[in-house]
Amino acid sequence: NGEEVSNGISVKEDVNNEPNDKKENKQNAENTQEDLVKVTTKDKEHTQKSNVENKTKTQVETNNEVKKPLLDHPTVHIDVKRDPKIQVARLKLPILGEEQRIMELVNENEFLIVAGETGSGKTTQIPQFLYEAGYAERKMIAVTEPRRVATVAMSARVAYELGLTNKEVSYLMRFEGNVTKDTKIKFMTDGVLLKEIQTDFLLSKYSVVIIDEAHERSVYTDILLGLLSRIVPIRRKRGNPLRLIIMSATLRVEDFTENKRLFKEAPPLIKIDARQFPVTIHFNKHTYSDYLKEAYKKTVKIHTRLPEGGILIFVTGQQEVRYLVRKLKASFPYRKDVDYSKLITRKAANENDAALDSEPEDIDSDDDEVEKEMKRARKARRKAKLKAKALPKINLDDYDMPEDDGQADLVGSDDDSEGHLSDSDIEDDTLTPEIKSCRQPLWVLPLYSMLSSSKQARVFEPPPTGARLCVVSTDVAETSLTIPSIKYVVDTGKKKMRVYDHVTGASAWRVVWVSQAGAAQRAGRAGRTGAGHAYRLYSAPVFAHELPAHHAPDLCRRPADDIVLLMKCMSIDKVVNFPFPTAPDRMQLRLAEKRLQVLGILETPEKKENKRKDDEEVLKVTPLGKAVSAFPLLPRYGKMLALSHQQNLLPYTIALVSALTVPEVMSGKAECWPATGQTLLLGDPGVLLRAVGAAEYAHVKGEEELFCAKHGLREKAIKEIRKLRKQLTTEINLSVPGVDVKIDPEMKPPDENQARLLRQLVLSGLGDQVGRKIGLDEVKEGEDKRKYKYAYHCGELDEPVHLHSESILRKTIPEWVVYQELYETGAEERRKMVMRNVTAIEPEWLPVFVPQLCNLGEPLTDTEPRYDEKSGRVKCSFKGTFGKACWELPIVEID
Numbered sequence: 085n086g087e088e089v090s091n092g093i094s095v096k097e098d099v100n101n102e103p104n105d106k107k108e109n110k111q112n113a114e115n116t117q118e119d120l121v122k123v124t125t126k127d128k129e130h131t132q133k134s135n136v137e138n139k140t141k142t143q144v145e146t147n148n149e150v151k152k153p154l155l156d157h158p159t160v161h162i163d164v165k166r167d168p169k170i171q172v173a174r175l176k177l178p179i180l181g182e183e184q185r186i187m188e189l190v191n192e193n194e195f196l197i198v199a200g201e202t203g204s205g206k207t208t209q210i211p212q213f214l215y216e217a218g219y220a221e222r223k224m225i226a227v228t229e230p231r232r233v234a235t236v237a238m239s240a241r242v243a244y245e246l247g248l249t250n251k252e253v254s255y256l257m258r259f260e261g262n263v264t265k266d267t268k269i270k271f272m273t274d275g276v277l278l279k280e281i282q283t284d285f286l287l288s289k290y291s292v293v294i295i296d297e298a299h300e301r302s303v304y305t306d307i308l309l310g311l312l313s314r315i316v317p318i319r320r321k322r323g324n325p326l327r328l329i330i331m332s333a334t335l336r337v338e339d340f341t342e343n344k345r346l347f348k349e350a351p352p353l354i355k356i357d358a359r360q361f362p363v364t365i366h367f368n369k370h371t372y373s374d375y376l377k378e379a380y381k382k383t384v385k386i387h388t389r390l391p392e393g394g395i396l397i398f399v400t401g402q403q404e405v406r407y408l409v410r411k412l413k414a415s416f417p418y419r420k421d422v423d424y425s426k427l428i429t430r431k432a433a434n435e436n437d438a439a440l441d442s443e444p445e446d447i448d449s450d451d452d453e454v455e456k457e458m459k460r461a462r463k464a465r466r467k468a469k470l471k472a473k474a475l476p477k478i479n480l481d482d483y484d485m486p487e488d489d490g491q492a493d494l495v496g497s498d499d500d501s502e503g504h505l506s507d508s509d510i511e512d513d514t515l516t517p518e519i520k521s522c523r524q525p526l527w528v529l530p531l532y533s534m535l536s537s538s539k540q541a542r543v544f545e546p547p548p549t550g551a552r553l554c555v556v557s558t559d560v561a562e563t564s565l566t567i568p569s570i571k572y573v574v575d576t577g578k579k580k581m582r583v584y585d586h587v588t589g590a591s592a593w594r595v596v597w598v599s600q601a602g603a604a605q606r607a608g609r610a611g612r613t614g615a616g617h618a619y620r621l622y623s624a625p626v627f628a629h630e631l632p633a634h635h636a637p638d639l640c641r642r643p644a645d646d647i648v649l650l651m652k653c654m655s656i657d658k659v660v661n662f663p664f665p666t667a668p669d670r671m672q673l674r675l676a677e678k679r680l681q682v683l684g685i686l687e688t689p690e691k692k693e694n695k696r697k698d699d700e701e702v703l704k705v706t707p708l709g710k711a712v713s714a715f716p717l718l719p720r721y722g723k724m725l726a727l728s729h730q731q732n733l734l735p736y737t738i739a740l741v742s743a744l745t746v747p748e749v750m751s752g753k754a755e756c757w758p759a760t761g762q763t764l765l766l767g768d769p770g771v772l773l774r775a776v777g778a779a780e781y782a783h784v785k786g787e788e789e790l791f792c793a794k795h796g797l798r799e800k801a802i803k804e805i806r807k808l809r810k811q812l813t814t815e816i817n818l819s820v821p822g823v824d825v826k827i828d829p830e831m832k833p834p835d836e837n838q839a840r841l842l843r844q845l846v847l848s849g850l851g852d853q854v855g856r857k858i859g860l861d862e863v864k865e866g867e868d869k870r871k872y873k874y875a876y877h878c879g880e881l882d883e884p885v886h887l888h889s890e891s892i893l894r895k896t897i898p899e900w901v902v903y904q905e906l907y908e909t910g911a912e913e914r915r916k917m918v919m920r921n922v923t924a925i926e927p928e929w930l931p932v933f934v935p936q937l938c939n940l941g942e943p944l945t946d947t948e949p950r951y952d953e954k955s956g957r958v959k960c961s962f963k964g965t966f967g968k969a970c971w972e973l974p975i976v977e978i979d
């Protein structure tokens with residue numbers, strides 16, 4: 085095989101995948117030529133170019149510069165017979181006019197950036213261009229998506245347009261996929277490709293990797309870009325080029341093009357101008373906090389007063405979508421048995437009138453009008469009631485509401501667990517005369533990540549005759565999916581963003597302002613098929629002063645421990661030097677590395693003699709670290725789980741870790757959960773554990789709400805803990821052979837022995853956060869005796885710390901403790917540092933669980949190492965110190 089000759093490396097997949105040996109051998113032989121230029125009679129232009137290239141190359145060599153040789157590229161053309169209907173629709177896409185330019189750039193370059201308005205055809209068309217140009221003949225075309233929705237939807241769409249099945253155009257994501265041995269184009273979530281790199285660093289199965297939606301800057305996408313910027317040149321050196329196409333909306337493309345760490349030379353950039361019609365932006369005069377009510381009111385106004393054209397409403401989450409869909413459907417019902425075609429004529433006439441003055445009336449100016457109208461409506465309703473002529477009751481079952489998909493919400497970006505919206509919010513008094521007199525129905529459709537793909541697909545279809553399309557969506561419609569025929573955008577200005585708790589690593593979805601760039605994207609959705617209008621439900625000053633220009637990429641907002649471990653697991657040793665598109669804080673990365681080292685998740689390298697100062701240590705992942713990385717938790721909690729497997733304590737540890745990873749579970753009142761002995765020493769985590777167990781029992785009995793209220797538990801936190809418990813249990817059962825953990829609704833509190841082991845597990849995860857009681861001789865008269873010193877290995881304050889006022893350990897004030905978190909309370913002079921979630925530990929456990937921070941001297945001679953028959957181990961006593969604080973450890977026994 086020619087390739088073997090050229091670079092001494094045999095790429096097995098190549099040989100095996102090759103059906104046409106003869107032709108291929110010829111090609112490979114050509115590849116062995118130094119300049120990798122393929123000369124084919126079919127491609128005269130390239131023959132000429134290659135000569136030019138050869139010349140420049142020799143010239144360049146004397147200039148001591150490296151000139152890029154022309155790349156090898158496929159020359160076959162795959163005929164695709166498309167349905168004429170599809171072909172017509174494709175030709176309307178702006179990207180079709182650029183096919184030739186794009187393919188020339190792809191053929192001649194390894195890197196290419198395609199920036200284009202959403203809806204210009206990037207995702208659906210570029211994989212097809214590559215397929216037709218033969219890029220899927222020998223290897224596959226990979227397309228990564230940060231969202232699961234897009235992964236499924238787009239693979240189906242591309243298969244359909246190419247007239248192929250999901251056997252050839254397939255998708256793969258965690259827990260789901262339809263890839264076959266015949267797959268040519270493979271859509272996948274970015275996480276999946278990252279996993280593949282771990283087993284096949286050079287991605288030898290692929291000829292092209294397309295990173296789609298790069299502007300979303302998901303953690304995995306960012307890491308992929310950094311990795312691919314290094315993989316691609318290696319593949320070229322091996323004569324087996326890989327192309328990288330970065331596709332992005334027209335947002336912050338500079339992060340990729342002007343990033344010298346990522347690409348030494350800026351890759352060529354193609355901008356696709358979508359046929360974008362002008363969009364008029366209308367700001368609200370006031371910014372009301374009830375943005376859902378505002379969205380409803382605005383939509384009513386648009387529908388009842390403005391000409392034909394679809395409405396797209398942006399809200400923050402699944403529940404809000406469903407709430408608004410119900411409310412709008414109830415206001416403007418569509419009935420299958422009514423003929424709306426007459427209505428259409430009337431509407432069309434209206435539209436002609438409106439077209440004369442293309443600016444719709446300013447519907448912002450009369451918010452008070454609506455209030456008045458509502459008052460009038462209420463009055464009218466009271467009158468009507470008196471006449472015993474109640475409004476016809478609308479039966480919501482008449483409209484096909486999406487059922488609850490019942491999927492775990494942990495993955496989707498529009499998770500919504502605030503259950504504050506209910507049907508009772510659809511009050512009759514919102515049915516103003518204006519609404520009642522409007523006979524045109526609204527065809528209201530929901531759109532969010534967790535919606536089934538068939539239901540999502542409905543937004544792409546035209547509404548039934550006479551009805552106006554209205555899509556209520558989360559930010560998936562911002563850039564991932566484009567809905568045709570939208571003329572009006574209603575933008576609440578809000579979205580849900582994952583906010584990380586740096587202590588627990590827990591992420592919560594918070595409603596935040598979209599960025600100004602995001603708001604612009606949203607507005608742009610109104611100008612796809614004609615001039616449009618965007619109604620922002622916030623004021624211009626709010627836009628200017630409160631909306632950030634951009635949101636920081638996910639990677640810079642996440643706890644660094646996570647990122648460091650993830651990358652180390654992929655053998656990216658020097659995380660601080662990694663070419664991130666936007667680098668996270670170096671200091672944070674280094675601290676995280678240190679922390680992971682202390683926890684035994686990263687190796688501690690042996691101290692080298694005459695080590696140069698700038699010689700950075702490379703800390704590799706330990707076997708424990710590998711096990712820890714399997715859990716979707718901050719490493720310290722993953723460690724507790726990984727170790728408990730050996731101890732057969734899993735149900736308790738799962739519950740405990742779940743409780744520790746959700747912030748603010750209890751609002752004080754530890755007294756409700758009495759404890760003694762080992763359980764008392766397990767401290768606040770023990771209280772949490774028992775609270776979770778009891779809450780589960782109450783939940784099964786249907787009394788959770790009452791229970792939480794009575795015992796000062798935050799109900800939402802308890803629900804979140806339940807979700808996490810389920811998720812971790814499933815994951816462990818799937819991934820650890822022979823383990824089958826069940827969630828016991830009647831979990832008993834741990835017994836003495838279990839509680840002692842749990843204390844050790846807590847120490848194993850929090851071993852870098854140890855406190856020791858300040859000796860009595862160090863406490864001055866009249867001072868609080870419950871003070872501790874702490875040994876935080878990276879960042880030490882010479883200041884005492886205190887037990888949390890609600891800590892159950894105030895009863896015993898143990899000598900040695902670990903804590904989950906330190907925080908500051910009180911103003912200025914009364915300011916003090918407080919430990920939250922404290923567990924008592926025994927000092928002799930420290931050398932076992934936190935050996936990295938222990939300094940043990942020679943074994944003590946007066947206590948000879950001795951064999952312990954019961955445990956079958958040799959025990960030995962030492963005297964030593966712990967941590968930077970250099971506390972003297974008492975004599976400890978180590979097996």
Ligand code: CDP
Pocket residue numbers: 177200201202203204205206207208209237241544563564565566567568
């Ligand atoms: O990736 P980009 O945002 O540039 O565009 P795209 O997702 O490739 O969409 C191109 C066009 O295909 C849009 O006008 C979509 O509305 C349309 N499309 C569709 O009609 N049906 C689908 N299932 C997917 C896309």
Ligand code: MG
Pocket residue numbers: 203206207208296297563564
């Ligand atoms: Mg796209």
